Every structure is written in C-alpha cells, then in structure tokens.
Amino acid sequence: MAQNSSSHQLPAQGMNFEQVIQALDASASDDVQWRNGKAFSLAYNAGPEVLAVADEAYKRFAGSNALNTHAFPSLRNMQAEVLDMAGKWLGSTSESAGYFTSGGTESILMAVKAARDQYRRESSILHPNIVLATSAHAAFDKACAYFDVEVRRVAVQPDWRADVLAMSGAIDANTVLLVGSAPQYPQGVIDDISGIASLAKSRNINCHVDACMGGVSLAYLAKLGHQIPPWNLQVDGVTSISVDLHKFGYTSKGASVIMYANKRLRSYQGFVTDAWLGGTYASSGMLGTKSGGPIAAAWAVMHFLGDDGYLRLTQSARAATEILAKHIDNHAELSLLAFPDALLLSFTAHDPSRLNIFAVANEMWKRGWYIDRQQPPQSLHCTVNAIHESNIEEMINDLDASILIALASGQSGDAGAYGTL
Numbered sequence: 001m002a003q004n005s006s007s008h009q010l011p012a013q014g015m016n017f018e019q020v021i022q023a024l025d026a027s028a029s030d031d032v033q034w035r036n037g038k039a040f041s042l043a044y045n046a047g048p049e050v051l052a053v054a055d056e057a058y059k060r061f062a063g064s065n066a067l068n069t070h071a072f073p074s075l076r077n078m079q080a081e082v083l084d085m086a087g088k089w090l091g092s093t094s095e096s097a098g099y100f101t102s103g104g105t106e107s108i109l110m111a112v113k114a115a116r117d118q119y120r121r122e123s124s125i126l127h128p129n130i131v132l133a134t135s136a137h138a139a140f141d142k143a144c145a146y147f148d149v150e151v152r153r154v155a156v157q158p159d160w161r162a163d164v165l166a167m168s169g170a171i172d173a174n175t176v177l178l179v180g181s182a183p184q185y186p187q188g189v190i191d192d193i194s195g196i197a198s199l200a201k202s203r204n205i206n207c208h209v210d211a212c213m214g215g216v217s218l219a220y221l222a223k224l225g226h227q228i229p230p231w232n233l234q235v236d237g238v239t240s241i242s243v244d245l246h247k248f249g250y251t252s253k254g255a256s257v258i259m260y261a262n263k264r265l266r267s268y269q270g271f272v273t274d275a276w277l278g279g280t281y282a283s284s285g286m287l288g289t290k291s292g293g294p295i296a297a298a299w300a301v302m303h304f305l306g307d308d309g310y311l312r313l314t315q316s317a318r319a320a321t322e323i324l325a326k327h328i329d330n331h332a333e334l335s336l337l338a339f340p341d342a343l344l345l346s347f348t349a350h351d352p353s354r355l356n357i358f359a360v361a362n363e364m365w366k367r368g369w370y371i372d373r374q375q376p377p378q379s380l381h382c383t384v385n386a387i388h389e390s391n392i393e394e395m396i397n398d399l400d401a402s403i404l405i406a407l408a409s410g411q412s413g414d415a416g417a418y419g420t421l
C-alpha cells in the first residue's frame with residue numbers, strides 16, 4: 001500500500017475482500033503494537049477478551065446512526081444506560097443529566113460552549129473567559145479558540161496541582177468557568193477539586209471537572225482503599241464532569257460522557273434549528289451523523305466487565321503503575337515528577353546534562369515501546385493500563401537498557417508531539 005503519497009489512485013477495478021484486509025494489515029506493520037501491550041499512551045488495553053467484545057459490538061453498530069434515535073431506538077437506550085452506569089462513577093444525583101460524546105475533547109468543547117451560552121443568556125456576559133491551571137488539557141484551549149472564549153492559564157504549584165489562590169486572582173466579572181482535573185494528564189496528580197469548586201460557587205461561576213482520565217479509575221481506586229480526595233459531582237459547586245470510556249473504560253475509541261449537575265445546565269449544550277428546508281435538526285454535540293459503533297462498544301464492554309471487572313482491572317493497572325513508579329523513583333538517572341495519584345506518571349532525567357530523556361524514548365521506540373514525550377519540563381509520560389501488569393518487568397528492563405545506551409551515546413532525541421495534524 002502506498003503511504004504518504006499524494007498521488008494514490010482509486011483502483012480502476014475494486015480489490016477483493018482478502019486483498020483489502022491484507023493491505024490494511026500491511027499498512028499497520030510500523031504502528032505501535034498496542035494490542036501486545038507496547039503502548040503507554042494513546043491506546044488502552046485490558047486484554048484480548050475485552051477487545052473482542054468491543055470490536056464485535058462496534059462492528060454490529062458501526063453503520064447505525066445516533067443522529068436520529070427514532071430510527072435507532074437501540075442507540076437511545078444504550079446511550080441512556082451507559083450514562084446511568086457512568087453516572088454512578090461520577091457521583092451523579094437524581095438531578096444529574098448528561099450526554100454521550102465522541103471523546104474527551106468533545107466533552108471539554110461542550111463544557112466550555114455550554115458555560116459560554118449559559119452566561120450569555122443568564123448574565124449577559126458577551127466576552128467570557130475561563131480560568132484553569134497550566135496542567136489542564138490542551139482541549140480547553142481548542143474549545144476557547146472554537147467558541148471565542150478567552151483562556152486564562154495560571155501556573156501550577158510546585159506539586160503540579162492547580163493553584164487555587166492564583167486561580168482566584170485571575171477571575172473577573174466575565175469568568176464563566178473554572179476547571180479542575182482529576183487527574184491532570186502531564187504529571188498525573190489530582191487537583192484540589194473541593195477548593196476549585198467552592199471558589200467557583202462563591203463567585204457564581206461554573207466548575208468543570210476533567211475526569212477524562214480518572215473518572216473510572218478513581219472510583220475503583222477508592223474502593224480498593226486508596227485515599228482519593230473528593231473529585232466528582234458529589235463536591236458542592238461542581239457543575240459538570242467528563243469521563244472518557246475509551247480510556248480506562250477500555251471501550252473502543254469515540255466514547256466519552258459529560259454529566260451536568262442538572263438539566264438546566266445541560267440544556268446549553270444542545271443545538272436545534274429548523275431554519276432550512278430539511279426540517280428539525282437537533283444534536284447534542286459537535287457531530288451530526290454519529291456512528292453507533294462506539295456507543296454499542298461502550299455498552300457491551302461495561303456489561304461484559306461489570307463492577308467486579310473494573311475493580312480487578314484497576315487493581316492490575318495500579319499494581320503496574322506502582323512497580324514502575326518505584327523503579328523510577330529509585331533509579332539513579334531518573335526523577336519521578338510526582339508519585340502517581342492514579343494510573344499516570346511522568347519522569348525526567350535526574351541530570352539532563354548527562355542524559356537526554358527523549359533519547360531514552362527513541363531507544364524504547366526501537367524496542368517497540370511507545371512512551372509519550374512532553375514539555376515543559378522535558379519528560380516522558382506513561383499511561384499504565386491493566387495489560388501492563390503482565391509486561392511491566394520487561395518494559396523496565398528495556399527502560400534500563402535504553403538509559404545505558406542513551407548515556408553512552410550522549411545523543412538527544414526529538415521532542416515529538418502529543419497530537420499531530
């Protein structure tokens with residue numbers, strides 16, 4: 001299969017099924033082998049059984065369209081049931097109301113858009129801004145760029161958590177949303193959600209908790225006896241929260257939930273028009289046509305795993321996280337940026353003049369391991385999945401070998417990118 005070619009032609013005669021599938025498989029030969037547990041970023045894996053359930057459910061509903069659930073009542077019911085189940089993790093009350101979205105970014109886009117529209121309508125704020133820590137996800141900047149909202153980023157504290165006092169100082173009469181992350185992505189620590197939510201409430205501002213990463217795992221880490229500070233809709237002042245099912249829910253890509261404290265707040269998310277010749281067009285999020293694949297996969301995996309399955313998977317992922325974190329913490333050449341609150345960790349070179357941490361990532365990639373590169377500060381980031389309990393020692397051996405090679409070569413690796421165009 002021709003790659004990166006601008007002159008690739010539609011075949012004059014169609015290929016047969018086997019040829020197409022063979023070509024697709026061949027095209028993926030250089031991809032990270034995430035199904036084998038080699039990815040510590042971008043893909044989530046709880047083993048072949050769970051993947052099989054997700055793939056099969058996805059396949060059956062890939063062509064169904066949740067744009068109109070009159071035609072596809074199955075998708076209406078599945079979305080409603082997924083929201084109910086996820087709502088338990090998120091501390092939903094009988095008032096809470098949410099939507100299924102295509103991912104963390106769409107959930108965040110919608111939280112910002114809903115806050116903008118709410119305060120425009122209810123408080124006549126025409127030039128809104130949001131206040132958040134530098135550690136909050138890049139999707140908030142994207143949301144603000146899309147929806148013409150000012151972003152006010154505030155430096156984190158030395159422990160990488162949001163600085164609530166500094167956030168307070170950045171608020172003005174046009175602030176419509178404060179953000180807390182549970183946990184934030186770059187260093188994997190949980191912000192002071194109670195502090196941020198109470199600040200928001202005292203100033204009559206919305207508060208969104210980005211639990212895209214933690215919405216599943218924090219619920220189960222708490223059950224496993226870990227001390228988890230309050231982080232969900234049970235915290236007074238939290239007005240919305242997001243959780244990605246395609247992360248630690250271990251479902252197929254394209255699945256997230258945004259849950260609002262009540263229906264009034266949620267009402268600012270949707271869009272309805274009949275100002276064209278095609279009749280009423282209503283949609284809950286960014287998409288029009290919305291594949292049933294991610295919805296069915298989420299429903300299927302959640303039912304397949306159940307409460308006990310998620311507890312077990314969280315325990316496995318946490319065990320692997322702790323093994324890796326302790327190894328890094330005791331390593332003469334590495335510094336752990338923060339002991340992980342959940343299943344994410346990041347680390348850097350103890351002495352960057354001796355060891356270039358991106359060179360270590362290069363060596364790991366040569367061995368098939370995909371580890372995220374981030375900055376500032378220059379560091380590597382691991383998202384630890386349940387599958388990694390089985391290969392964390394192998395990964396650690398390769399990490400140690402990669403460090404020795406990077407030290408000996410004295411080379412620098414490239415900074416890479418979290419996301420690409």
Ligand SMILES: Cc1ncc(COP(=O)(O)O)c(C=O)c1O
Pocket residue numbers: 103104105106108137139181183184185210211212213244
């Ligand atoms: C904390 C957090 N929020 C939001 C997102 C965005 O999610 P997505 O990539 O599904 O759009 C991520 C992705 O890693 C994340 O870690």
